[in-house]
Amino acid sequence: MPLEHAGPLCSAGITTYSPLARYIKGKKDQAVGVVGFGGLGHMAIKLDVAMGAKVTVFSAEALSATLVVYTDKEAMAKLGRSQNLIVDTVTVHHEINDLIGTLKAYTGVMTMIGGVPQPYQMNGFPMIFNGTLARASVNPRS
Numbered sequence: 001m002p003l004e005h006a007g008p009l010c011s012a013g014i015t016t017y018s019p020l021a022r023y024i025k026g027k028k029d030q031a032v033g034v035v036g037f038g039g040l041g042h043m044a045i046k047l048d049v050a051m052g053a054k055v056t057v058f059s060a061e062a063l064s065a066t067l068v069v070y071t072d073k074e075a076m077a078k079l080g081r082s083q084n085l086i087v088d089t090v091t092v093h094h095e096i097n098d099l100i101g102t103l104k105a106y107t108g109v110m111t112m113i114g115g116v117p118q119p120y121q122m123n124g125f126p127m128i129f130n131g132t133l134a135r136a137s138v139n140p141r142s
Helices: 003-023 039-050 073-078 124-130
Strands: 031-035 054-058 066-068 085-088 109-112 133-136
Touching (some): 003 109, 031 039, 039 085
Parallel strands (some): 031 085
């Protein structure tokens, strides 16, 4: 494979594949939210669809995914507790509490892979009451 085609697969591909392999690979009827539609988000959507997941993109429209503008409170409320996994690829600081509210109770995971250098203001109560998890992308073998 030419390097110009293999490069994105090695970088964005493994970065987004890691949380997908850990949380949805081999499972039926998984719903995955992808925040951001740059290089990482684009790759995450392709991998999610290939794994058979129903994909919701929070912010952009493309590649067989449902579009939801995550600043739209009404649209976000309709997605309450519907996502098995959220892959957040955004590299600038943004509001994440409404995204956390879309995670399925006791199984939902939010994976941060965008590398935002500022701390987030995260409301812990919805996570405590719903048993959801927030973490960074990790090697699927660890």
